[in-house]
Amino acid sequence: KHKKIIITSETSELPKLWNRLNKDGLTPLTLAADLGRAKMLxxxxxxxxxxxxxxxxxxxxxxxxxxxxLGFHEKNKKRSLSVLEVMVRKNNSALVDPIITSLTEKKWKHFAYRILIRRFLIAFLYLLVFLGTTILEQTRSDVKIDENVEKLATKDEHSEMIRRIVCTIGHAIVVTGAILKSAREIGEMCSMGFKNYVSTTGSIFLENLLASTFCLGIFSAQILRLAKLPEYESLVLAFTSLVGWGYMFFFTMPFRFTGPFV
Structure with missing residues (x-):
């Protein structure tokens, strides 16, 4: 009897053409979007x-x-950008396709709208806390002079204690929010690359610029507070407040009624 010998060789299967990445980490589909080839896309x-x-x-x-x-992901390799991410980065309206339009409308209806409203409420409440805390910290307690003892005494020690507690809690919320937001922005810089982060356009550029400026203003105000420079701290907080409320324009851009004005 002849023995049948089967020789097997381990060969690495090449990925399908749709899933092959070039040196820039782009597939044929995402490359067409990156090059702005609307017909090819x-x-x-x-x-x-x-x-x-x-x-x-x-x-x-x-x-x-x-x-x-969803970006294509190979083993032991960084996740590549999806077509929607490339379109947002390039801000090229010529790439809009009925398929992409249908997808974005469904995502907006079922996911994005709820997320946007939730983030809007969180940002709005955070800015209210920031504004209230800043006003309370800048307000000095009413004092009166006791002519007999010639000492300064607070008008109401109980209300002053409540004011200090509220200021402490509000200050902690403001600083914590700035730390979390700055950590998220740093994460975006690491994932996108600093060059891509600063070269974004449209609403993404507005969000990145205002968020980074606001966090930088909060941290600068804390440094000035530690240095006991209240006058400069007030100026920085005033500018930071304008930037923070300007950040709210980012949430009005997706809507048809307010978007064109922004």
Whole structure:
């Protein structure tokens, strides 16, 4: 009897053409978006579709979300950008496709709108705490002179104690919020790269600029407070307050009624 010898060789399978990355970490689909090739992007999106069923002129078409909304990820490699992320970074309106429009509308309706409103409320309440704390800290307690003893005495020690407690809690909230926001901005710089972070345009540029400036203003005010320079601290806090309330314009940009004015 002849023994059948089977020789197997371990070969690494090459990824499919759709999933191959170039030296910049872009797939053919994301490369078309990065180069601004609108026709090529539209053709590739149509080629990726799968018809689930059709009845006459009505068809149910499936569009894969990988690379379109979710970045492609290979083992031991950094996650690549998706088409939507590339479009936001490039801010190229010519790349808008009916498939992308439908996807963004559904994401806005089911996810983005709720997230935006929640972040708007958090930012609004945070700025109210910041404004109230700043006003209370800048307000000096009413004092009166006791002619007999010739000493300064507070008008109401109980209210002064409450004011100090409120200022301490508000100050802790303001500093903690600035630390968390700055940590998020630093994380974006690390993930996007500093060059891409500063070269963004549109609403992303507005958000990055105002958020970074606000956090820097809060930290500068804390340094001036430790240095016991209240006059300069007041100036920095006034400027930071304007930047903080200007940050609220970021939340009005997605809406059709207020977006064009911003």
């Amino acid at each position: 539209s053709w590739l999106l149509q080629e990726r579709t799968t018809i689930q069923w059709s009845f006459g002129n009505v068809s149910c078409v499936l569009h894969p979300l990988d690379q379109l909304d």
